Amino acid sequence: MVRKALAAALICIFIGSLAGCATNGSYDPGRSAGAGALGGAATGAAVGSIVGAATGHAGTGAWVGAAAGGVLGAVGGYLYAEHRNSQARSSQAAAQAYNYTPAQGNVVSIDRVEANPSTVSPGQQVQLGMTYTILTPDNQPVAVTLVREVRFGGSAVGQPYQTTVNNTNGTYTDQVAYSLPGNATRGTYTVTSRINSAYGNSQKDGSFTVR
Numbered sequence: 001m002v003r004k005a006l007a008a009a010l011i012c013i014f015i016g017s018l019a020g021c022a023t024n025g026s027y028d029p030g031r032s033a034g035a036g037a038l039g040g041a042a043t044g045a046a047v048g049s050i051v052g053a054a055t056g057h058a059g060t061g062a063w064v065g066a067a068a069g070g071v072l073g074a075v076g077g078y079l080y081a082e083h084r085n086s087q088a089r090s091s092q093a094a095a096q097a098y099n100y101t102p103a104q105g106n107v108v109s110i111d112r113v114e115a116n117p118s119t120v121s122p123g124q125q126v127q128l129g130m131t132y133t134i135l136t137p138d139n140q141p142v143a144v145t146l147v148r149e150v151r152f153g154g155s156a157v158g159q160p161y162q163t164t165v166n167n168t169n170g171t172y173t174d175q176v177a178y179s180l181p182g183n184a185t186r187g188t189y190t191v192t193s194r195i196n197s198a199y200g201n202s203q204k205d206g207s208f209t210v211r
Helices: 002-018 029-039 038-055 058-075 091-097
Strands: 079-089 107-116 127-137 142-152 160-166 170-179 185-195 199-211
Touching: 002 058, 058 107, 058 160, 091 127, 091 170, 107 185, 127 142, 127 185, 142 170, 160 170
Parallel strands: 107 199
Antiparallel strands: 079 170, 107 127, 127 170, 142 160, 142 185, 185 199
């Protein structure tokens, strides 16, 4: 029993570390892309070797390795990578565009969302972009959590993407690459973009089509 418990623990740690270290519904884009690159089959074989050694039964290692390979293959199907966040307007230019004065308080707003290209084939990448503005009376750096969630037919597809950036007042563009597996279902996918901060929240939906 001890050996089997040890094997189970090793599997959980191994899979968790390779599957992008998902926590609280978010992915580290670099690590999630790396996990996908490893491939379910190769990773499953490695897990099988660990389990076989821990339990003393090669057969046990084989079936666990196959199962782990399947899980990792599913996790690695939809991946986020290449996150970029940059300032498009200075605080002064953003304030002018919004006719903003400090008396208005805080403004946290997603101005625009887009998916480029808007129509893709299975196996391709979609660049999920958003433009957002932050205006506060004190113009201090604001911690902003950026979230993307992709849905198809009302159900989540893969894990949501989440990252936190620190911005002063201004307008910013944010982009993250979303990779589709080769067997992605054809149809229209909804992309919900959100920004959350202590100064306010905003949300806007966009979409792309898999043909």
